[in-house]
Amino acid sequence: MGTFSVRSAVRRAAAGLLSVISVMLVTLLAAGWATPARADTVSEIADGLRQSRLYVSSEAAGALSDAERADVRAALDSAGRADIRAVVTREGVGQQTLVRMLRAVHGRVGEGDVYVAVTADNRMLAISDRLSGSEINRLITQTGGDDIAARLIEFSALADEKAAEKSRSHTVTTFVMLSLLLVVVAGLAGVFLVSRRRRRRRDEMRMAELKESVEEDVTRLGEDIMALDLDVTDPSLAPEAREDYTHALNAYDSAKGAVETARQPEDMRNVTSALEDGRYAMTAVRARLAGDPVPERRPPCFFNPQHGPSVQDVPWSPPGGALREVPACAADVDRVLSGESPHARMVPVDGMRRPYWDAGPAYAPYAGGYYRGFGGVDLLSGMLIGTALGSMFGGGWGFGGYPGGFAGPGDSFGGDTGDVGGGWDFGSGDFGGGGDFGGGDF
Incomplete structure (x- = not known):
């Protein structure tokens, strides 16, 4: 009996303890001591x-x-x-x-x-x-x-x-900016077209003036040839004179044909090169007819290539420029050495006449053709230093064409x-x- 009583007492004590523990757990949960729910990531x-x-x-x-x-x-x-x-x-x-x-x-x-x-x-x-x-x-x-x-x-x-x-404002702003851009582009296009039109007219006028000058040179050679009035069929005419005279006629025809087909300043180089050749042939004819020795072939007269070959170099300087040696014909040699002004080749420029060396870039091929056989650029660049045409020969023959998103903190x-x-x-x-x-x- 005693053993049974002890066991019963133990069971009652254990049951009571479990009840207390259960009550405590319920109380803790009700008091919010449970682990909090996981927050959303x-x-x-x-x-x-x-x-x-x-x-x-x-x-x-x-x-x-x-x-x-x-x-x-x-x-x-x-x-x-x-x-x-x-x-x-x-x-x-x-x-x-x-x-x-x-x-x-x-x-x-x-x-x-x-x-x-x-x-x-x-x-x-x-x-x-x-x-x-x-x-x-x-x-x-x-x-x-x-x-x-x-x-x-x-x-x-x-x-x-x-x-x-904001989208409407952006659209308006974009429209305004595009309109302004179109106005600017149209304005620039207008300026470009007007400028190009003016440049074309200016180039056409200068080409016409250049062609007029070259035609004068061609005509002058033709008049000098006709002034000799030679009969190439005359048996008494020396064969050498006949040959030089024929050469001058051919050079004249070549120059005349080249100037008629010229479309840009560069085309005038062949014209003046033929004129220089014809001028020397005329000088040789006159010497043979006079019974004199044919003179040395020298560069044309710097002051006026129409004067024909030069006879010697003389000191000369452009206004404000340094003194240099230039080839000159006999008449201009006398003028320069006596203190007079040489007879310069005057050409039309913008309705006025001035020496060809101050006539601008259109005359670079004109001068280049006359001196092609005498050093070309090397000779001309030295003679033309300090003139308007001189700058065209400084670098060679290139006369050119006539003249906020999502971001991290703080962004x-x-x-x-x-x-x-x-x-x-x-x-x-x-x-x-x-x-x-x-x-x-x-």
């Missing part, structure tokens, strides 16, 4: 926003009813000018935590123009790559009330309208956004513990 929020423009975290599940969620989603989906995505989370979240969360979520979603977060105690914050921080703050200030759903719907409409306004994603008008109370609470979402997924 950034990845979960991002996945949710890919499927819908509204995400309500598990910690704020009671902030919106099913009907309110449907109304908010409809408002967000109806925004046609801005892609607005909203996150509803628990109360007591700090500003910096929400900013980091929104930026991280956008980085994972990869699209969206405006991201807005609302806490369960109706505190709102947003970031955007289309609207500035001040614009976002004004939109938040314009929304109000204790109804989270109504506030999100109103914010969506305001943000969409602001995006449309441009509306960074200083906040509930300016709503009196946001930025607490110290963290989203998911330790300042991170979902215990480290952020």
